[in-house]
Amino acid sequence: MFKLSSLAFFLLLSLTTKLSIASEMIKIPSGEFVMGDDNDRYAVSQHKMHLDEFSIDRYEVTNAEFAKQFPEHSFWENAGNHPVTNVTWQEAQSYCTNLGKRLPTEEEWEKAARGEEARIYPWGNKRPKKKAHPFYSGLIKRRVGLNKKDSSPYGVRDLAGSVWEWTASEAEGKKVTRGGLWNFHLEYEFSKTFDCNLIDPSSRLPFLGFRCAR
Amino acid sequence: MRTLEKLTRRIFLKGSLWACALFFWNLLRGSSKAEELHTYEGTNFIGKTREGKFKNFYINFWKPMRRIDGKAWKLKITGLCDVPQSFSLDQLKSFNTISQSSRMKCVECWSARATWSGFPVSELEQIVRPQPEAKGILFHCGDEYKEYLTREEVNQERVLLVHSMNGEPLTDAHGYPLRLIAPSKYGYKNPKAILKMEYVSEHQAGTWSKIGPYSPDGTILPGTDHPLEFNKEPRRISGGEITDY
Numbered sequence: 001m002f003k004l005s006s007l008a009f010f011l012l013l014s015l016t017t018k019l020s021i022a023s024e025m026i027k028i029p030s031g032e033f034v035m036g037d038d039n040d041r042y043a044v045s046q047h048k049m050h051l052d053e054f055s056i057d058r059y060e061v062t063n064a065e066f067a068k069q070f071p072e073h074s075f076w077e078n079a080g081n082h083p084v085t086n087v088t089w090q091e092a093q094s095y096c097t098n099l100g101k102r103l104p105t106e107e108e109w110e111k112a113a114r115g116e117e118a119r120i121y122p123w124g125n126k127r128p129k130k131k132a133h134p135f136y137s138g139l140i141k142r143r144v145g146l147n148k149k150d151s152s153p154y155g156v157r158d159l160a161g162s163v164w165e166w167t168a169s170e171a172e173g174k175k176v177t178r179g180g181l182w183n184f185h186l187e188y189e190f191s192k193t194f195d196c197n198l199i200d201p202s203s204r205l206p207f208l209g210f211r212c213a214r
Numbered sequence: 215m216r217t218l219e220k221l222t223r224r225i226f227l228k229g230s231l232w233a234c235a236l237f238f239w240n241l242l243r244g245s246s247k248a249e250e251l252h253t254y255e256g257t258n259f260i261g262k263t264r265e266g267k268f269k270n271f272y273i274n275f276w277k278p279m280r281r282i283d284g285k286a287w288k289l290k291i292t293g294l295c296d297v298p299q300s301f302s303l304d305q306l307k308s309f310n311t312i313s314q315s316s317r318m319k320c321v322e323c324w325s326a327r328a329t330w331s332g333f334p335v336s337e338l339e340q341i342v343r344p345q346p347e348a349k350g351i352l353f354h355c356g357d358e359y360k361e362y363l364t365r366e367e368v369n370q371e372r373v374l375l376v377h378s379m380n381g382e383p384l385t386d387a388h389g390y391p392l393r394l395i396a397p398s399k400y401g402y403k404n405p406k407a408i409l410k411m412e413y414v415s416e417h418q419a420g421t422w423s424k425i426g427p428y429s430p431d432g433t434i435l436p437g438t439d440h441p442l443e444f445n446k447e448p449r450r451i452s453g454g455e456i457t458d459y
Binding site: 042136137138139164177180181197198199203205206207208 | 321400427428429430431432433435436450452453454
């Protein structure tokens with residue numbers, strides 16, 4: 001009897017986890033927020049900005065979710081819940097469009113990450129003490145939402161670590177990417193909420209995934 | 215006393231047998247080494263250096279190696295291909311040459327730019343015809359370094375097998391007579407002084423990925439770069455090939 005109830009509990013738990021990862025969106029209220037940073041020469045200068053209400057995926061799109069729309073997408077065994085990467089900007093955009101969504105603009109992404117308090121990291125302004133993988137040069141991919149600390153004021157996850165993400169915004173003929181990685185190689189770990197990079201939209205990179213907005 | 219003599223004789227005989235076995239083993243190994251070494255000439259070795267003219271483009275070999283004799287050298291293509299064969303340097307230079315400027319980014323943080331000239335791997339593949347089960351290439355280098363790249367990776371745009379650097383034949387230090395240039399990967403995925411390319415069916419870890427904290431994939435990640443020609447002044451990089459400077 002005990003075994004049966006335990007089994008039912010774990011089945012329910014696993015189902016709930018899967019359901020919660022699949023396309024859960026968070027509503028970001030209309031209002032002003034602070035964008036950019038004056039101390040970082042790569043970020044836009046700090047300014048206030050108003051955004052209407054929008055919704056954004058709580059988690060990055062996973063391999064399993066992406067493969068439902070693009071069955072030719074292959075991934076390592078047991079990596080179904082890892083963020084999907086190696087996708088072009090157009091593929092990311094198509095995925096969102098097919099679900100009645102779109103890629104977030106970089107402004108939306110930044111507001112979802114830092115809230116209205118102009119946080120440096122999604123969790124606040126303190127640098128993380130613990131370095132996730134300080135001596136590894138490569139990419140560490142894990143299940144989306146695993147790092148409970150990497151959560152924004154609205155509860156959006158994995159905005160500082162995990163993988164970089166495509167956005168709808170562009171500059172200099174490239175697309176703006178936002179986000180960060182788990183590893184510390186090249187003196188870099190856990191991006192700040194205003195960090196951004198420009199990448200050619202046709203690129204497929206193992207550290208670059210996406211999430212959708214609406 | 216008699217027992218002690220017997221024991222000593224037994225140890226002596228056993229020792230002699232081991233010494234003979236070792237002698238013949240080394241003899242055999244020596245002959246195969248000699249076969250490998252026929253492509254080298256002289257006694258000068260090249261290895262890791264960051265001094266003098268290499269201050270603006272560091273050199274790092276896995277093991278110090280003898281200089282390669284380009285006249286005797288042939289690139290061997292083996293493994294899962296229909297027409298395995300060897301190519302002389304002159305044959306390789308007869309392929310249509312492409313020149314490109316790209317930055318070499320080392321996993322140890324520095325980077326340097328050069329103009330590389332060579333040909334895409336597809337030129338060779340039209341001749342050797344890899345079999346469908348060949349998923350990647352294992353590169354065997356003069357310094358006993360090994361590196362693996364998938365066929366998809368080696369056939370990407372801007373990936374070249376190069377024989378020239380900045381308009382001159384590759385120097386020994388930069389991987390004469392042939393090296394791979396994959397600009398979106400860290401330097402350790404750009405093998406130098408290639409002796410053999412072996413088509414294989416399964417992923418294999420390269421030398422550094424096996425022993426060090428270096429990822430088998432080796433794609434340049436977002437982070438900070440310290441370009442040598444800009445006095446190592448830190449620059450933000452977005453990952454993949456560095457094209458901004």
